[in-house]
Amino acid sequence: MDSVLPKLNGKKKICIICEGAEEYDYINRLISLNVWHYQYHIHLINAEGNGNLVSRYQNEYQIGRYDIIFIICDTEKKPYKQFDAICNAINEFHDSFYASQSVIIFTNPCTMQAILLHFDHTIRLNKPSKKHSAPYITTYTGVENYSGKEKERNAVMDCLTVDNYKYMMEHINMLSMDPYELNSSNIGIYWNYFESANSDWVKHINRTIELSEDEYDICVADEAYKEYVNSGKQSRSIEELWKELNL
Template identity: 50%
Template sequence: MPLRKLPIVLHKHKICIICEGDEEFDYLSCLKSLNVWNDNYEVVLDNAKGNGNIPARYQDRYQSGSFEIVFIFCDTERKPYEQFEDIKRKINSFHGTYNAAKHVIFYGNPCTMQIILSHWADVTLNTPAKKRNAHLIFQYTGVHDYKGKASQRKIILIK
């Protein structure tokens, strides 16, 4: 009797990335469409629609058991970073440890636009304020009076 080969079982590691808001979600969606992640990973993006929703969304996705790991991608915001520190505190509390957040939170400092602009230039933003960064966004992307609207994000991310 001939030997039968075992079937190849294709299993992708399922990862969830909770995005703070639209800019983070659109940026990571763009990266996903460019196939920057290894094919061994299935990356699922989840738009929290605001940093206040991140801890509850994280807990829900983590407890669902649908993902091998859940990450968070958010801004640090403005000093004194109260909202960012609150997110870290809640993630640590959820896991019952003092350092879980440092393993699952990826942040843009001062904001995700810093990361996006880094694709065109070596520029440092000193604030997450869209109005104060509008001239730099225009200089590198051609988008005038940036306010984070969907149509503006689309233009920036297809450049």
């Protein structure tokens, strides 16, 4: 199922290809809450399974009707073969090692981890199964024996509010952004982009996904030098660099 694409009047057109109904309904609920900047029109596509994500991405990218396209999916559980296959296919499509890092929005083990953070920032799911998350869902939404049916999803999404969205955003960055680490997500980065009045990030990501490895390294070095000059030629400590590189 695809959402309808109306006339946009100069808005940035963003397409998000969702792994399934849970991701689709979650983002659709956030759109309805108007928590993101009005300059972005976000069009959703339900790929109805992670096996369809890459083909839908390739199709929409080649048509060229959006300013930028994302995929949102679960990493599932180790050894992450399906997630790796999606990342590799996106990298091959763009002929860029860095493409998947820029256009794939993920949560480990599943998107429900991020949804539950709207209610309690201490929740950590150990498995992607709905049976595992069901007791938490009952506690915070009243939906019993959650199995992902449409009526149940709608009831859960109705519990998401502007206030608990802000609460989640205050805590989402407590999670690692390493997709191979349990309880990790980069959702906070992209939701922050969607809140921003400055849309330069769209151009930056589109540039990044087309860069070769050597070009990417040059670009990073160039940006680092600009930061150095703009800071009054004050270098950062090695500890700051280690922290940035997660060393």
